[in-house]
Amino acid sequence: MKIAAIHAREINMQLIAPFETSFGVTHHRRILLLEVCSEDGASGWGEVTAAEGPFYNSETTDTAWIVLRNFLAPLLVGKTIETPEETLHYMAPVRGHEMAKAGLECAVWDLMAKCQSTSLSQLLGGTRAEISSGVSLGIHEDIGKLLDRIAQELAAGYQRVKLKIKPGKDVEVVSAVRNRFPDIALTVDANSAYRLTDTALLKKLDAFNLTYIEQPLEWNEIYQHSKLQRQLETRICLDECIHNLRDAQAAIELGACKVINIKLGRVCGHAAARKMQDYCMGHGVPVWSGGMLEAGVGRAHNIAMSSLPGFVLPGDVSASKRYWEEDIIVPPVEVSAQGTIRVPDSPGIGFEVNKRRVEKLTVREEEWTATRSAGGVPVGAS
Numbered sequence: 001m002k003i004a005a006i007h008a009r010e011i012n013m014q015l016i017a018p019f020e021t022s023f024g025v026t027h028h029r030r031i032l033l034l035e036v037c038s039e040d041g042a043s044g045w046g047e048v049t050a051a052e053g054p055f056y057n058s059e060t061t062d063t064a065w066i067v068l069r070n071f072l073a074p075l076l077v078g079k080t081i082e083t084p085e086e087t088l089h090y091m092a093p094v095r096g097h098e099m100a101k102a103g104l105e106c107a108v109w110d111l112m113a114k115c116q117s118t119s120l121s122q123l124l125g126g127t128r129a130e131i132s133s134g135v136s137l138g139i140h141e142d143i144g145k146l147l148d149r150i151a152q153e154l155a156a157g158y159q160r161v162k163l164k165i166k167p168g169k170d171v172e173v174v175s176a177v178r179n180r181f182p183d184i185a186l187t188v189d190a191n192s193a194y195r196l197t198d199t200a201l202l203k204k205l206d207a208f209n210l211t212y213i214e215q216p217l218e219w220n221e222i223y224q225h226s227k228l229q230r231q232l233e234t235r236i237c238l239d240e241c242i243h244n245l246r247d248a249q250a251a252i253e254l255g256a257c258k259v260i261n262i263k264l265g266r267v268c269g270h271a272a273a274r275k276m277q278d279y280c281m282g283h284g285v286p287v288w289s290g291g292m293l294e295a296g297v298g299r300a301h302n303i304a305m306s307s308l309p310g311f312v313l314p315g316d317v318s319a320s321k322r323y324w325e326e327d328i329i330v331p332p333v334e335v336s337a338q339g340t341i342r343v344p345d346s347p348g349i350g351f352e353v354n355k356r357r358v359e360k361l362t363v364r365e366e367e368w369t370a371t372r373s374a375g376g377v378p379v380g381a382s
């Protein structure tokens with residue numbers, strides 16, 4: 001299959017409600033969508049999960065656009081691809097920029113699945129017909145409002161609740177939630193807001209029977225987490241500092257975590273995510289799919305990934321309506337009363353991209369081809 005063109009669009013979407021983590025509040029999203037087109041007119045969709053600012057990792061919507069336009073697209077257009085795994089091979093000269101790469105890699109997987117008239121889940125080797133869904137709740141100023149919100153989410157069927165925490169919004173909040181909901185599956189995510197010197201405080205969280213505590217220490221640090229894990233009863237789940245299979249191997253061998261959150265964007269896409277979940281499964285380490293406030297295309301890719309056998313804990317993939325007035329895919333992602341999402345069995349990601357909606361939300365778009373690359377620079381020149 002020859003890659004003929006890449007159609008890039010930036011869409012702007014307003015979140016239904018602001019989402020606060022330890023590094024800031026998000027009100028609206030600037031999302032890059034990539035449509036990879038084959039020579040015979042088929043196309044696959046990917047979503048770049050970089051945020052607007054370099055606060056979760058070093059990538060942003062704007063850095064991804066530049067790297068894609070000037071470096072990654074020229075490496076891919078005009079190439080003939082037999083298997084989706086080859087996509088990363090072509091992009092290998094570019095170091096880092098995992099989320100930009102993942103946007104293209106995921107689009108190629110969707111395209112390949114459609115060309116083979118199979119679902120993306122099936123092409124990946126997924127074994128689940130439905131996945132378990134949890135919710136991730138941002139930091140709330142008012143504990144009463146947070147408790148009400150949790151009650152609503154549980155009534156909607158969600159199987160686990162993840163609370164974002166930061167210094168000053170941790171033990172007291174978790175204690176209140178655990179008191180009100182003694183039996184729910186409860187986790188916390190610190191997004192790197194603590195240091196090893198906070199160990200005594202973090203140990204207090206052992207009292208609340210958390211499924212895990214996510215990324216308490218520095219975003220790029222594995223070794224310090226191994227020191228902390230030895231002192232905590234609660235399992236540590238790593239997110240920000242795991243970028244590939246080697247990081248997962250190092251973290252598990254060092255005893256830095258007992259759970260891993262796999263995000264497609266952070267690990268360069270489906271091929272790497274599949275290898276990581278396989279390794280983790282072999283080492284008794286459960287994994288789950290974390291969210292990046294994705295629109296429908298990213299959400300659909302997360303659903304397919306979560307159908308792989310190593311994804312044994314409920315993920316962050318939840319209903320479209322929790323985030324968006326109207327999603328960009330049809331049908332929107334829906335969650336059952338039992339807190340599950342059905343894995344589509346139709347070709348590719350299994351959802352239609354609503355082009356009318358995408359066009360309405362688009363603020364810039366470009367098409368990158370082998371003969372007409374960005375800025376008039378011949379593709380071969382890169």
Ligand SMILES: [Mg+2]
Pocket residue numbers: 189191214215239240261290
């Ligand atoms: Mg996280």
